[in-house]
Amino acid sequence: SEMASGFLVRAISGKNLMLCNVTLQPYSESPLHGHASEEMGIIIEGEFDMKIGDESQLLKQGDIYCVPPDTIHGGVTRKHRTVMVSVFSPPRKDYE
Template sequence: MAQSDLFQIETEIEWEVPAEKVKRQVYGYDDKIMLAKALFETGGVGTLHKHPHSQVTYVESGVFEMQIGDEKKIIKKGDGYYVPPEVIHGCVCLEAGLLVDVFSPLREDFL
């Protein structure tokens, strides 16, 4: 079973760059759950995609146009969303910000 260290220290976690104007840090995980942060610059795009994982996300800062299935909403600091498995979703960052993602099970493609 894959597993992270028990503690994750922000300054010790490398940022990955999955897309232009987007950076990601992977925090704690095991085979059932994973926490990650996605830092967006204004204009950054989370390209429409789907995956077999359930996803819950909290908007720590910024403003995003979020699409889940056929529905779009403008979301901002304090908001959140849920994406069921295999549902198309993505976002455009309208004001620079940070998303905190939880996936179940873990995203092996992030490791």
């Protein structure tokens, strides 16, 4: 489902885990937010300027990230589409 303009999420959930294929169009934003779930992911294609807590990092293809529970995070894409796979535990109810 489209979460915001240019931000498409395809998700599947088990009892304790959620796997998401996330596609962000060029110059799209994942606004700063937090959630109770722990989140880990890998960049499959493109680049993503990600902020996790007080740290910022440019993530590129093959880079992985980890967001602890209740940590403010978000980011923006650059001139190319970005595809990432994100895993949440426990599953996020707002993505179901």
